[in-house]
Amino acid sequence: xxxxxxxxxxxxxxxxxxxxxxxxxxxxxxxxxxxxxxxxxxxxxxxxxxxxxxxxxxxxxxxxxxxxxxxxxxxxxxxxxxxxxxxxxxxxxxxxxxxxxxxxxxxxxxxxxxxxxxxxxxxxxx
Numbered sequence: 576x577x578x579x580x581x582x583x584x585x586x587x588x589x590x591x592x593x594x595x596x597x598x599x600x601x602x603x604x605x606x607x608x609x610x611x612x613x614x615x616x617x618x619x620x621x622x623x624x625x626x627x628x629x630x631x632x633x634x635x636x637x638x639x640x641x642x643x644x645x646x647x648x649x650x651x652x653x654x655x656x657x658x659x660x661x662x663x664x665x666x667x668x669x670x671x672x673x674x675x676x677x678x679x680x681x682x683x684x685x686x687x688x689x690x691x692x693x694x695x696x697x698x699x700x701x
Contacts, residue, residue, distance in 0.1 A: 578625045578700050582693075585622045588615035589689055596682055605679045609666050612682055616663045619689055622696065629700045637663075649695040650688070659685045 576584070592611045598604045620637040627634055627643045634640040637660055645652040662678045662685075 576621075578622070578629065579698070581618065581622045581625055582696060582698055585615070585618045585693055585696075588618050589686070589693055591615070592682070592686055592689075596686065600679070605675055608682055609675060609678055612678070612685065613663055613666055615689060616659065616685075619692065623692070626696060626700070644692070650692050653688070655684060655688055659688065 588611065592608065592615050595604055595608045595611055616637070620640050623644050624634055624640045627640065627647065630647065632643050632647075634643045638657075641656055641660065644650055650656075658681065662681055665674055666678055
């Protein structure tokens with residue numbers, strides 16, 4: 576996927592997460608929000624990876640890519656980004672109700688960070 580397609584996908588996943596978080600919370604909307612968060616995070620780090628690759632920096636994991644974008648100065652180094660990575664990893668690999676509730680509570684904050692990153696990224700690479 577080329578960068579321009581990926582940045583559009585990133586925006587779409589942000590919009591989808593925003594939509595589900597605006598709905599009344601129940602088990603179904605909570606679980607859907609968590610799945611949409613997982614997808615949004617996945618597209619996010621791959622979009623950032625593509626951006627950094629264009630700048631000559633190669634990163635192969637979400638955590639390393641995040642460190643790279645901090646160095647580049649598009650977003651501030653914030654412990655919430657590391658919490659986001661941890662929650663994404665837990666959501667993908669482990670599921671229980673208590674964990675789902677913990678992650679769901681964090682999603683509005685994560686959405687703000689994802690939106691901020693999206694607006695700081697260029698729409699095209701030149």
